[in-house]
Amino acid sequence: AQTVTQSQPEMSVQEAETVTLSCTYDTSESDYYLFWYKQPPSRQMILVIRQEAYKQQNATENRFSVNFQKAAKSFSLKISDSQLGDAAMYFCAYKDSGGGADGLTFGKGTHLIIQP
Amino acid sequence: AAGVIQSPRHLIKEKRETATLKCYPIPRHDTVYWYQQGPGQDPQFLISFYEKMQSDKGSIPDRFSAQQFSDYHSELNMSSLELGDSALYFCASSSRDRARDSTDTQYFGPGTRLTVL
Numbered sequence: 001a002q003t004v005t006q007s008q009p010e011m012s013v014q015e016a017e018t019v020t021l022s023c024t025y026d027t028s029e030s031d032y033y034l035f036w037y038k039q040p041p042s043r044q045m046i047l048v049i050r051q052e053a054y055k056q057q058n059a060t061e062n063r064f065s066v067n068f069q070k071a072a073k074s075f076s077l078k079i080s081d082s083q084l085g086d087a088a089m090y091f092c093a094y095k096d097s098g099g100g101a102d103g104l105t106f107g108k109g110t111h112l113i114i115q116p
Numbered sequence: 117a118a119g120v121i122q123s124p125r126h127l128i129k130e131k132r133e134t135a136t137l138k139c140y141p142i143p144r145h146d147t148v149y150w151y152q153q154g155p156g157q158d159p160q161f162l163i164s165f166y167e168k169m170q171s172d173k174g175s176i177p178d179r180f181s182a183q184q185f186s187d188y189h190s191e192l193n194m195s196s197l198e199l200g201d202s203a204l205y206f207c208a209s210s211s212r213d214r215a216r217d218s219t220d221t222q223y224f225g226p227g228t229r230l231t232v233l
Contacts, residue, residue: 035221043204045159045224091158095222102149102172103161104222 002027004094006107013082014115020067021077021110023092029053031097034068034075035104040088048090051075053097079112087114118143120209120225128231129197137192137228141209147171148190149222150182151206159206165190166212197232204229 003026013019025034036048051059051068059066063080079086092107121140129135141148147166151159152175161174165184176182179197184190194201208222 033220037224042226043153043229044226045206045208047221047223050221102147102164102166103174104149104151104159105161106158108158 002094002096002105004092004105004107006092006110008110009108010111010113012113012115015082015084017082018078018080019082019112021090021112023075023077023107025073025075025094027073027094029096033095033097035093035095036066036077037091037093038088039091049077082114084114084116087112120207120223122207122225122228124228125226126229128233130233131197131199133197135194135197135230137194137205139190139192139207139225141188142223145209145211146188147210147212148184148188149208150190150192151208153204153206199232202230202232
């Protein structure tokens with residue numbers, strides 16, 4: 001079974017600075033998806049960014065970018081110019097690409113604190 | 117843009133009672149998923165449906181069942197409720213990439229908070 005590990009239970013960053021959240025995963029598959037979801041105090045699960053394993057290029061969405069290292073099975077999230085609204089729990093998630101293997105496997109999450 | 121709709125948003129039940137949670141996927145999405153998130157936990161995958169057929173199964177208790185209807189909405193039925201079933205239940209939806217025969221990004225609803233007393 002696939003596993004996802006987030007080794008940082010909590011991270012703190014000053015507003016406007018850059019922070020990187022770590023995620024590693026274990027899989028024997030060659031084709032899969034990786035995601036970062038954000039869960040603010042409202043508990044809504046909000047998609048931040050996605051990466052397809054067969055694509056070499058790292059995904060970017062505005063201030064959010066990833067560093068995807070397939071050989072190392074690492075998928076870190078970089079948040080630039082941190083804003084107060086970025087404060088939330090961040091979950092890294094994995095999904096096989098094959099049909100039928102549909103459930104997301106989540107890491108335990110990283111609680112991100114933004115210091116004003 | 118339309119999002120995933122879940123009802124009810126909050127539900128309080130007694131032990132041994134039954135509960136039914138409903139999920140309405142994003143229009144034109146053909147796959148729905150159910151997740152359970154306990155307090156301080158990450159979401160755990162329960163079950164998924166594609167075109168009204170069960171697609172994948174996770175850690176869903178035998179006391180729970182689910183189905184997807186012809187209009188693609190889904191219901192999660194929970195019987196003999198236990199205190200440990202108190203959690204946030206998410207429904208998510210996605211559309212299948214038929215060229216790759218794979219489901220893509222899952223978009224989550226706001227969740228149903230179930231409290232079992």
